[in-house]
Amino acid sequence: MLITIDIESPEPLFAQLVTQVKTAVQDQKLKPGDSLPSIRQLANDLDLNNKTVAKAYRLLERDSVIQTRGYRGTFVHPDARANSKVDLQALALNELQRTISSLRDAAVTDSEIRVAFADLMHNRN
Amino acid sequence: MFEFNLFHLAFLGQVLLLSGYFPAKLLGQMNFVAENYPPDEYPKLYSRPAQHYVNSRRRFKLLNAVIFLSGLALLAWFMASTRDLSWDGPRITWFYLLQLLPVILMDLSLLKEFRLMRLADSGSRRQAELKPRRLFDFVSPVLFTFAVAVYVAFCLFIVYMNQFDYSWFGGYTNIYIITATNLFLVAIGWRQLRGRKLDPHQAPEDRRMKIQNILLIMILTSIAVTLYAGLTITLAALELRHLQPVTLCLYFQVLAVITFQAYRIDGRNFEVYRKTPLAG
Numbered sequence: 001m002l003i004t005i006d007i008e009s010p011e012p013l014f015a016q017l018v019t020q021v022k023t024a025v026q027d028q029k030l031k032p033g034d035s036l037p038s039i040r041q042l043a044n045d046l047d048l049n050n051k052t053v054a055k056a057y058r059l060l061e062r063d064s065v066i067q068t069r070g071y072r073g074t075f076v077h078p079d080a081r082a083n084s085k086v087d088l089q090a091l092a093l094n095e096l097q098r099t100i101s102s103l104r105d106a107a108v109t110d111s112e113i114r115v116a117f118a119d120l121m122h123n124r125n
Numbered sequence: 126m127f128e129f130n131l132f133h134l135a136f137l138g139q140v141l142l143l144s145g146y147f148p149a150k151l152l153g154q155m156n157f158v159a160e161n162y163p164p165d166e167y168p169k170l171y172s173r174p175a176q177h178y179v180n181s182r183r184r185f186k187l188l189n190a191v192i193f194l195s196g197l198a199l200l201a202w203f204m205a206s207t208r209d210l211s212w213d214g215p216r217i218t219w220f221y222l223l224q225l226l227p228v229i230l231m232d233l234s235l236l237k238e239f240r241l242m243r244l245a246d247s248g249s250r251r252q253a254e255l256k257p258r259r260l261f262d263f264v265s266p267v268l269f270t271f272a273v274a275v276y277v278a279f280c281l282f283i284v285y286m287n288q289f290d291y292s293w294f295g296g297y298t299n300i301y302i303i304t305a306t307n308l309f310l311v312a313i314g315w316r317q318l319r320g321r322k323l324d325p326h327q328a329p330e331d332r333r334m335k336i337q338n339i340l341l342i343m344i345l346t347s348i349a350v351t352l353y354a355g356l357t358i359t360l361a362a363l364e365l366r367h368l369q370p371v372t373l374c375l376y377f378q379v380l381a382v383i384t385f386q387a388y389r390i391d392g393r394n395f396e397v398y399r400k401t402p403l404a405g
Contacts, residue, residue, distance in 0.1 A: 001255045002329065008249035024255065037257045044321045045253035073257060 001029045005046055013048060017056035022065060022084035025076060032081070036066060036074040063088065128367050133204055135374035136217065140196030143224040143381050148189035151231075154390050155182050162395050169326050170398035172241035181234060188227045196220065213370040221377045239323040246325040254329050258318050263337040264344060272344045272351075279303060279351045286358060293361055303354055307347050314343040328394040338386055345383045349376065 001024055005016045024030040036057075037045070043053040057074065060066045064083040068074050077083060103113055159178065164171045171178065199220060203213070260269070283299050317339045322332060353376045360368055 002252050003255045004250055004252045006250050021255070030255070035257050036255060037253075038319075041258060041319055042253055042255075044319065046251045047321070047325075048251075 003042075003046075005048075013052050014056040014059070017042075017053065018059050021056070021060055022063075025065060025080045025084040028081070030076050030080070032076050032078045034076045036076065038073065128371070132213070132371045132374070133200060135371045135378075136196075136200055136203065139217070139221070139224075139374045139377055140193060140200065142378050143221070144189050144193040144196055147381060147385050148185070148227065150385070151228075151388060152182060152186055154388070155185075158390065158395075162398065166400070167395060167398040168400055169242070169246075170395070172238060172245050181231075185227050185231060188230075192224055192227070195223070209367075214373055217370055217373050217377070236323070239325075243325045248325075252329065258333075258336065260314075260318065260340070263318075263333075264340050268341075268344055272347050275348050275351045276303070276307060279355050282355055282358070286362065289362075291362065294358070299354060299358065303351055306350050310343040310347050314340050326397040328397050331394050331397075334392065338389075342383055342387055346380065349379055349383065 003017065003020050003024075005013055005020075007013065009016065011019075021030065021036075030036075036042075039050055039053045039057055042048075043050045046053070057066065057068075061068060063086065064077050065080045066074055067077045100113060104110075155178075158170075159182075162170055164175050199216070280300050280303075283297065286294060287296050317336045327335075353372070356372055357369060360366060360372065
């Protein structure tokens with residue numbers, strides 16, 4: 001199966017990789033247990049930085065779409081198909097939208113929301 | 126006298142094969158590509174002006190012709206002079222290195238060509254196979270095991286030979302040299318398997334074919350190098366050193382036959398170099 005990235009696309013490169021792997025899983029081009037290339041191999045083949053591919057793999061692993069089995073390599077997760085349908089970005093957007101709406105209803109200004117959001121994110125990091 | 130005739134025949138074979146037959150084959154391939162995949166239809170294949178490639182081919186032809194004639198001159202000298210055959214090894218080796226020169230220059234030029242291709246590549250889309258490349262996807266485990274077995278057998282042979290007090294015997298240095306050579310071959314194979322794609326337009330199936338080819342060459346070379354080292358020591362131990370130049374000539378020819386496979390272009394997808402690719 002071929003993966004294609006567009007380096008001029010406004011979508012970040014790691015996000016393109018994540019989307020394409022999830023799409024391949026949903027289309028059953030990638031099946032549970034299929035092995036994936038190593039980070040270095042894929043980065044070399046796509047002429048990308050290792051960190052970009054590592055970030056995509058980290059996100060896919062977080063979403064339980066892939067799993068790393070030590071030195072044996074990276075494989076498609078047994079529940080990858082179900083897990084690849086969960087769009088965490090959409091979930092985050094919905095949650096934030098709901099929170100922002102309720103804050104606005106309580107007469108909190110956008111500027112105050114931004115400062116509060118930045119503070120929380122800053123503290124979290 | 127028989128050994129001399131045998132050696133002259135083997136050396137003539139080396140000259141004909143390495144400076145005649147293979148260069149002619151390579152030139153034939155270069156001309157075939159130039160005629161069938163011209164720059165106006167396949168611009169991605171050429172990163173320099175057309176005249177540059179004409180000159181390169183001419184230089185390659187000339188250099189090989191000079192080396193071919195030098196080989197014949199050396200053969201005439203071998204036939205005319207009276208000498209101890211066992212001293213011809215270094216002369217043949219130096220001549221072999223000279224025979225490799227045009228191919229080495231061609232390879233360096235090709236590397237530069239790929240670099241220019243990558244710089245000129247204005248496409249924003251990049252493709253890769255979402256499949257790991259593992260050694261045994263490309264190479265037969267039996268062949269690989271055989272190469273390892275030959276290496277282990279060589280090491281045991283050296284340990285055995287080390288018991289005897291031969292003044293010419295290098296002892297464990299033989300193991301170090303063969304190990305270093307094998308590690309070098311492994312590094313080349315590893316680079317092919319996991320390294321960056323040199324040609325930015327190369328089709329995935331072409332890349333797989335190329336990797337398979339190179340890995341096979343590396344394994345066959347490893348077997349040939351190790352066996353030859355063992356043979357050289359055996360000949361010396363049996364007081365048959367005068368046969369070494371013959372075996373050396375044959376060894377160089379075997380190596381040439383193996384490595385020539387890396388330059389074959391049959392089956393390659395040239396459509397990826399078209400202005401508007403039709404495939405790949």
